Amino acid sequence: MSEVLARRDRALTPEETEELLRDRLGEQVGSSVQEYGVFTLWIHPDGWQEAARVLADEPLLAYDFFDSLFGIDAREDGFDVVAVLYSTSTGNRIALRTRCEGGREAPSCPSLTDVYRGANWMEREAYDMFGIEFPGHPSVEPRILTIENFEGWPLRKDFHLASRVAKPWPGVKEPAELDEDGNVIEREVRIGDAPGPYDLDKAMADQARQRNAPAIEEAEQDEDTSPDDPDTPAEVATDADAAAGAAAKAEDRRKAQADARAAKAAERAGADSEPAEDLDQETYDQLIAEGKSERIARSKAKAAFIKKRRAQERAESEGGADSDDGDEGDA
């Protein structure tokens, strides 16, 4: 990598990269696919190391950053290894994917540690989790992510979780779980099931309605029965019912709140109507009569109003100064 030709403005497209790699490696390069926003190239295990070397050393590509490496359980097809490479000079990212040799029993994939030293621990991780051997790796033992004497490969699909054997997973594992014949299992909703967001919304709306409805009705009733109020407590007092007292108190509170709300609404309405008073009505009517739009008429009328008011204020202040003098004279 003595001479780097790769640049952001001259970055090869994924198709050109594939072509270049196919030119170098021939049959080793398989199909390509754009997956999850990353250009993925299938490589035969025999060409795995060579492909990484070309991508790293080719001056036009310069994939100099080893991003990540991980395993995938491909069920009966064995295991896949994916290596993601990044080029700091072009900003391109590419994923290489290969199917390990050896099936499920002894999966193995050539190590990339000779090309990228950073691959070391990532391959160890893939070994820890999937049991994939990496010939050419300095040493994948001892395990680094699990305890050293851990038995089994925890991320394999056939790995049994001891706790799950004792207590099965409560509920459905997948959004649409299939039975033996491939039909979707539809779970009946039972009491105690967590409500979905939509159900929750409905329930909250119902609750709010129930809570507000009596308040509205009572507010209407209060207006009718308020003159009779002095009589009702007398009747209640004979019972000396604490509950009734509490209810009456709650009613009072609700009423006070309703009053406050009404007062606030009136205030707000007042605040809204105030700007309308700033208009100079004559100018406004005149402009409307001329056929101007309401918005323009309003703004011009406002300007006229302010002008008039300023003039008025000026006149007042002069007059006021005179009157002040007069007052002093009186004193």
Next chain:
Amino acid sequence: MGLMDQVELPQPVKYVFNWGRKYSLWCFNFGLACCAIEFIAASTSRHDFIRHGVIPFAHGPRQADLLVVSGTLTDKMAPAVKRLYEEMPEPKYVISFGSCSNCGGPYWDSYSVTKGVDQIIPVDVYVPGCPPRPEALLDGIIALQDRIQNESLKDRMADRRKDPITLGADAPLALGSSS
């Protein structure tokens, strides 16, 4: 500790001695996950457990009286917790803070998580929650201090531990009703 593990102290001496012990709990935080953040919140000015005599950030386990395990304990980490616990001088107390250290919590079926710190070290107080609020830790500390005030050091040193306290175990559903 000298004779204290062999002789029962006279009551007034015991009272003063335990009073002194309960208000100078040097605390060693074994923070492993998000619960550790709540622990730190409990140690800072808003919740401030120093006002209860809990002194955070002991220099090491050898200077600590109280071990707070807060967070997800994995099998890989378990030997370290065990070792640090054994480095602490007697009498020593353990608060298990949060669901993960109580029982594995949401990782109950994981291949790598220890199903509760009580599988490797004895626990005095369990604080449930995921994560618990700092107030819950204060509650657990006060429960532990009550226990320290009333305990016999002789029994403690002879390893006659009382059953652990589980916060909220007496009234698990009483949170909503204030009356």
